[in-house]
Amino acid sequence: MSRRIRTAIVGLGNCASSLVQGVAYCRALGEAAIGVPLPVLGGWRPEDVEIVAAFDVDARKVGLDVSEAIFQAPNCTEIFHRDVPAAGVVVQRGPDLDGVSAFMRNQMPSRSFVLSDAPALEAAEIVATLRERGVDVLINFMPVGSQRAVEFWATCAMEAGCAMVNGIPVLIASDPKWSAKFRAAGVPVLGDDFKAQMGATIVHRTLSHLFDMRGVRMDRTYQLNVGGNTDFLNMMDHDRLQTKRLSKTEAVQTSMVHRLEDEQIRIGPSDYVPWLDDNKVAYVRLEGRLFGGVKMDIEARVSVEDSPNAAAMALIAIRLARIARDRGLAGDLGSAASFLFKHPPVQVDDEDGLARLIAFAEGAGTE
Numbered sequence: 001m002s003r004r005i006r007t008a009i010v011g012l013g014n015c016a017s018s019l020v021q022g023v024a025y026c027r028a029l030g031e032a033a034i035g036v037p038l039p040v041l042g043g044w045r046p047e048d049v050e051i052v053a054a055f056d057v058d059a060r061k062v063g064l065d066v067s068e069a070i071f072q073a074p075n076c077t078e079i080f081h082r083d084v085p086a087a088g089v090v091v092q093r094g095p096d097l098d099g100v101s102a103f104m105r106n107q108m109p110s111r112s113f114v115l116s117d118a119p120a121l122e123a124a125e126i127v128a129t130l131r132e133r134g135v136d137v138l139i140n141f142m143p144v145g146s147q148r149a150v151e152f153w154a155t156c157a158m159e160a161g162c163a164m165v166n167g168i169p170v171l172i173a174s175d176p177k178w179s180a181k182f183r184a185a186g187v188p189v190l191g192d193d194f195k196a197q198m199g200a201t202i203v204h205r206t207l208s209h210l211f212d213m214r215g216v217r218m219d220r221t222y223q224l225n226v227g228g229n230t231d232f233l234n235m236m237d238h239d240r241l242q243t244k245r246l247s248k249t250e251a252v253q254t255s256m257v258h259r260l261e262d263e264q265i266r267i268g269p270s271d272y273v274p275w276l277d278d279n280k281v282a283y284v285r286l287e288g289r290l291f292g293g294v295k296m297d298i299e300a301r302v303s304v305e306d307s308p309n310a311a312a313m314a315l316i317a318i319r320l321a322r323i324a325r326d327r328g329l330a331g332d333l334g335s336a337a338s339f340l341f342k343h344p345p346v347q348v349d350d351e352d353g354l355a356r357l358i359a360f361a362e363g364a365g366t367e
């Protein structure tokens, strides 16, 4: 077995930047690396991930080596590991499809996307590239709302025989129709929408679970999120937000024994504050009643750099995808990857999800 997981990235934005920095960081620091969840998984380490292909549409990234492209505007995430060796992999021009909305084309270029003039690759050229480079896993980090673009890349991955990791809230792994297509193509698909390492979702799920555990009746809740990266700017276009709201809201609804009525729960991106850059701030409020119907509430504020938070989970997902592909598994992985995503095909408690993921990686089946 090759000791590298040959990976293609679609969308070289902030999350991809943190992922590429993270691989170099783990290689440089080894066991001294900080904050690495599941440093060894089925024999694989984060530093075994190797980027062998990359695709974007932005003029400031297309044509550059991945090691330079990840530091170009409008990327604005914290640079925690500047020393990323040249990968010898040039970012190629993918098709636009619905990746960049009309709304994003009308924003300040330094904060938004600038389309490259280079001709976009055709599907057949992309499939040939994925095959020639021996890509094991393709990971998607395109903007929220890229429905057609994600379907395009899913089709390319299937044709090239790559596993796919879908980090965004377009429903692919959790859509039975797409999961069946991957099953028929003989390759695994993991998704959808990363549940960040220590983000608003996992904190909100944990607090909701605590209400149930302590017998407190939850009455209503909200989670308001603000940030200043392109992901937040893109999400100001509410037409693109439908599946993001669904994914984030379901992640909390499914952590409770009793679902809340729709009007008692409000979760989603709430505003764009440019100077926050990649710092995301979430305000979480839960209201309930304890013994005797007496009211109580909790408010929590979570402040995190958004992209390393997703990259940590992406580096687990890529390893899990490779393990599944090596075993000849195809389609979605049931609950084996639920721990990693906000909207997986099967929702389970987070502790249970972690146990299932580890059991799967150690060879104990898909459920």
Ligand SMILES: NC(=O)c1ccc[n+]([C@@H]2O[C@H](COP(=O)([O-])OP(=O)(O)OC[C@H]3O[C@@H](n4cnc5c(N)ncnc54)[C@H](O)[C@@H]3O)[C@@H](O)[C@H]2O)c1
Pocket (backbone or CB within 6 Å): 010, 011, 012, 013, 014, 015, 016, 055, 056, 057, 058, 075, 094, 095, 096, 097, 098, 099, 100, 113, 140, 141, 142, 143, 144, 149, 167, 168, 169, 193, 194, 195, 196, 199, 229, 230, 231, 306, 307, 309, 310
């Ligand atoms: N940060 C987190 O914690 C987190 C968690 C879950 C999901 N996500 C999702 O991950 C995705 C990536 O987030 P990000 O912060 O890196 O976003 P970003 O805006 O920084 O990056 C998106 C990248 O995609 C490129 N792009 C646009 N259209 C494209 C196309 N058609 N083909 C190829 N590339 C295209 C852009 O040029 C940009 O480089 C978003 O959808 C986000 O919602 C992030």
